[in-house]
Amino acid sequence: MFGIINYEVFILSGILLNLIPGTDRMYIIGRSVSQGKNAGIYSVLGIITGSIIHTLLVAFG
Numbered sequence: 001m002f003g004i005i006n007y008e009v010f011i012l013s014g015i016l017l018n019l020i021p022g023t024d025r026m027y028i029i030g031r032s033v034s035q036g037k038n039a040g041i042y043s044v045l046g047i048i049t050g051s052i053i054h055t056l057l058v059a060f061g
Contacts, residue, residue: 004010024047032040 028040028043028047031043
């Protein structure tokens with residue numbers, strides 16, 4: 001079994017990918033600016049719910 005050779009690079013890449021804003025963050029910012037705080041909160045809840053469902057579906061095959 002092979003070990004992780006570049007563990008530090010993996011950790012750094014994971015952190016950077018989480019910090020870079022993606023389409024979901026741009027969507028949340030856009031909704032919050034145009035429609036207010038509640039719309040932004042509902043957008044966050046929708047994205048989180050979708051992510052949880054997607055993760056559960058992947059985990060249970």
